[in-house]
Amino acid sequence: MEFNPKLEGISHGMGSSHLLPxxxxxxxxxxxxxxxxxxxxxxxxxxxxxxxxxxxxxxxxxxxxxxxxxxxxxxxxxxxxxxxxxxxxxxxxxxxxxxxxxxxxxxxxxxxxxxxxxxxxxxxxxxxxxxxxxxxxxxxxxxxxxxxxxxxxxxxxxxxxxxxxxxxxxxxxxxxxxxxxxxxxxxxxxxxxxxxxxxxxxxxxxxxxxxxxxxxxxxxxxxxxxxxxxxxxxxxxxxxxxxxxxxxxxxxxxxxxxxxxxxxxxxNYRLQSLQDHLGWYIGVAIFLCTVSVFSLGTIFYCHGLKQTKGRFENVQGV
Known part of the structure; x- marks a missing residue:
């Protein structure tokens, strides 16, 4: 404003933005x-x-x-x-x-x-x-x-x-x-x-x-x-x-x-966000699959330990 009267938007930087003109x-x-x-x-x-x-x-x-x-x-x-x-x-x-x-x-x-x-x-x-x-x-x-x-x-x-x-x-x-x-x-x-x-x-x-x-x-x-x-x-x-x-x-x-x-x-910000976080999504999917495999494997293993006979011994005629 001091050098060019056509300039607009001077800011003194004093006070919050909602209080300034x-x-x-x-x-x-x-x-x-x-x-x-x-x-x-x-x-x-x-x-x-x-x-x-x-x-x-x-x-x-x-x-x-x-x-x-x-x-x-x-x-x-x-x-x-x-x-x-x-x-x-x-x-x-x-x-x-x-x-x-x-x-x-x-x-x-x-x-x-x-x-x-x-x-x-x-x-x-x-x-x-x-x-x-x-x-x-x-x-x-x-x-x-x-x-x-x-x-x-x-x-x-x-x-x-x-x-x-x-x-x-x-x-x-x-x-x-x-x-x-x-x-x-x-x-x-x-x-x-x-x-x-x-x-x-x-x-x-x-x-x-x-x-x-x-x-x-x-x-x-x-x-x-x-x-x-x-x-x-x-x-x-x-x-x-x-x-x-x-x-x-x-x-x-x-x-x-x-x-x-x-x-x-x-x-396309949605697509771009998906691309930016693609590695994270893949990592989560792999983690969930790994947890599922270990969980199901543990269940079947524990169930097998409780059996007193082998699976072929329960078949009639054997």
Missing amino acids: HDQLNVAHSGAETDNLLSQANELVKRLNEIHESRKGQPLSEKWVLIFVTIGTEELCSKCDEPHIPSLRRTLTTLRKGIPNAIIVLIGPIHVTKSSQQTYNLLKPRCPCLSKIPNTKLRQIQRKWREGFLQLEEEFNKREYMSFEVLTLPLLQITSRYPEQLFLAERPLLNRRGHAYAAKWLWNRLISGPRYNVSKVVLSEESYYCPSLKCPYFRTSRNLQNCVTMTISEYERVFATTPAADKAITI
């Missing part, structure tokens, strides 16, 4: 996890449509919405959980269908390290669950977050939607010479300085793309990057290799004569 468009809930984001997505779509229906101006279909989804720190900290990818997929699908033009930035757990020791996450000793597991286990869980997020990014962007893009940042990496000063005392939460470092890292990462190497910079001395004149956009998988700058009139002229192929894919 709806025009702040902040629907984040404290303690949210990846498996319950769908309700927040529905609420955001509802608020966006209500706001633009009540105002007489540019319709929502002619605006672009930039959405930041920050999730995972509390989930990882308290439960050592991996991300619930099916739920995240449904959340992104809801946003795609409910918002005409959107860029989604999906951000995973924070990873705070010391400049001289960047493999050790200082979040670990502050968390009730992470403090109990070895570093190798933590790295395995973080790898699951990375793989799951990148899978979602590839899954949505390969369909080449004209007005929907997903950018995933599996870890929000903050490196500092004095990282302990970025946390609230004895808690796994960033203080004001920590949030400032996180915001700077996020902006510079969006502007420069995946080549932004936090291990070679000092965030306290780093400046906010300016967009490149050759590519004044957030760097996504679509414009990373080939970024073309064009005016609105040029864009309309090109795409008015180029029909876009409809590459949308309808997802």
Whole structure:
């Protein structure tokens, strides 16, 4: 709002989402996890449509919405959980269908390290669950977050939607010479300085793309990057290799004569859930069959022990 009066949806991040004005468009809930984001997505779509229906101006279909989804720190900290990818997929699908033009930035757990020791996450000793597991286990869980997020990014962007893009940042990496000063005392939460470092890292990462190497910079001395004149956009998988700058009139002229192929894919979530848990279903079936065989075998064996004659001795004439 300070730099561009046309921007809408500023959020101060103070107070619960149901107490904040709806025009702040902040629907984040404290303690949210990846498996319950769908309700927040529905609420955001509802608020966006209500706001633009009540105002007489540019319709929502002619605006672009930039959405930041920050999730995972509390989930990882308290439960050592991996991300619930099916739920995240449904959340992104809801946003795609409910918002005409959107860029989604999906951000995973924070990873705070010391400049001289960047493999050790200082979040670990502050968390009730992470403090109990070895570093190798933590790295395995973080790898699951990375793989799951990148899978979602590839899954949505390969369909080449004209007005929907997903950018995933599996870890929000903050490196500092004095990282302990970025946390609230004895808690796994960033203080004001920590949030400032996180915001700077996020902006510079969006502007420069995946080549932004936090291990070679000092965030306290780093400046906010300016967009490149050759590519004044957030760097996504679509414009990373080939970024073309064009005016609105040029864009309309090109795409008015180029029909876009409809590459949308309808997802059968029931079938996908069955495929995701197929191994579990097979394991249960094998277990039940094994239990049945042992149970029936035990019954017949015990019954046989009670017999005083062999089975052929009971036949007449023998």
